[in-house]
Amino acid sequence: MSQSRAYHHGDLRRALLDAAVEVMAESGPAALSLRDLARRAGVSHAAPAHHFGDKAGLLTALAAQGFELLAEALRDAGDDLVDTGVAYVGFAVRHRAHFEVMFRPDLYRADDPEVVAARTRAGELLRTGVARRTGRGPDVDALAAWSIVHGFATLWLSGALPPRVGPDPEAAARTVISRLFP
C-alpha cells in the first residue's frame, strides 16, 4: 500500500535480509518469521519464498553475508594479533544477528558454496593473524586465540558475564586477549 512501486518491490531480497537482522537483533533467532518479514516489507506472505526458497535459504544468505562482514572486519583490524581478536568481538557485538546464525549450522545450509567460500576467507585471516605473531605451535595458538575470542563474544551476547566486567565489550576483550598473548 505505502510503497511507490506497485508490483515489483525493487530490492526485496535486501529488504528482507535487513528486516531479519532487525528482528533477530531485538528478539533473537527464534522469533524470526517469514510472514512477519513479508509484512514488514509490505509484500505478500509468499514473496520471500521466491528469493530464498525457504526459511533455511534466507538464513543461509544471512550466514554468507555474515562471514563476508567478518572477513572485512578482520582485514580492517590490521596486523596486530590483539587488535584482530578485539575486532572479532566487535563484529559479534555489532552484528549480533549475523554472528548468532553463523555458528548455528542447524539453522541453515552450511555446505552452501557461498557460505563455504566466505567462511574459508574469514578463517584464513584469523589463522594468518596468529601465525604472524607466534613462532611455536601455530595450531595450538590459533585454536586458543579463536577459542578465547569466540568464547568471550558468545558469553557477552548471552548475557552470562557478570556486570563487573564493565559496559565495553571490546575493552574487556582486549584485557582478556592480552592475558593469552602477553
Add this chain to the structure above:
Amino acid sequence: MSQSRAYHHGDLRRALLDAAVEVMAESGPAALSLRDLARRAGVSHAAPAHHFGDKAGLLTALAAQGFELLAEALRDAGDDLVDTGVAYVGFAVRHRAHFEVMFRPDLYRADDPEVVAARTRAGELLRTGVARRTGRGPDVDALAAWSIVHGFATLWLSGALPPRVGPDPEAAARTVISRLFP
C-alpha cells in the same frame, strides 16, 4: 524435587525432559516441538502444558537441570584448574542439549529462581577453581579461563573446528587450556 505420583503415565515430567534432550541432541533446539514430545511419551498434545506451562517453561526446567549437572561435573573434576576446564568442555559435549539451551536466554526464563541458584553454584565453582591457581588478577584470569573453555566447547559443538583438531574434544581442550595456564 517435586517427584510426581505415578498416574496415567508414571513420571511424565521426567519423560518429557528426557525426550527433549534426545530430540535436541539429534536435531538441535529449533526442531523441538511440544506435540512431538507428547507423542513420544504417549500422552495427549496438551499434557506438557500442565507440567511446564509453555515451551519456555520446559526449557527453563532443562536449563536448571543443566546448570546443576554442570556444577556436579565441575565438582567431580577435582582441584586442578586444567582438569576443571576439561570437565567444562566434557560437559558441553556430553550434555549438548542442556548446554545449548543454558546459554540461549531468549529460549527460557533466565530469572527463574531455580535457574539462578544452579547457575550461581556452577559459577562459583568455576571462579574458585581459577582463584586457587593464580595469584594475580583473579578477575582477568577467571574471565580468560571461562572464555577459552566456553569458546572451544561452542566451536566444537557447532562443527566449526577443522578436522585437524582430532576426534577427541577433551584431549584437544587440555592442550588449549594448558596454553593459557602453562
Add this chain to the structure above:
DNA sequence: AAGCCATCTTGTCAATGGCAAGTTAGAGTG
C-alpha cells in the same frame, strides 16, 4: 508489438503453541 519470464499474489494445507473446558484416577477424610 509480442512474448518471455522473473517477480509477486491469492489460496490452501498440515503442523504448531496455547487456551478453555471437561474427564479420570487415586488420595484424603469421615
Add this chain to the structure above:
DNA sequence: CACTCTAACTTGCCATTGACAAGATGGCTT
C-alpha cells in the same frame, strides 16, 4: 466403605506459521 477433592490428563478449538500450487503482473528482449 462412601464421599469429596484435586492433580493429572483429555478433547476441542483458534490463530499463526512454513511450505506448496497455481495464477496475475509488468519489465525486458527481440
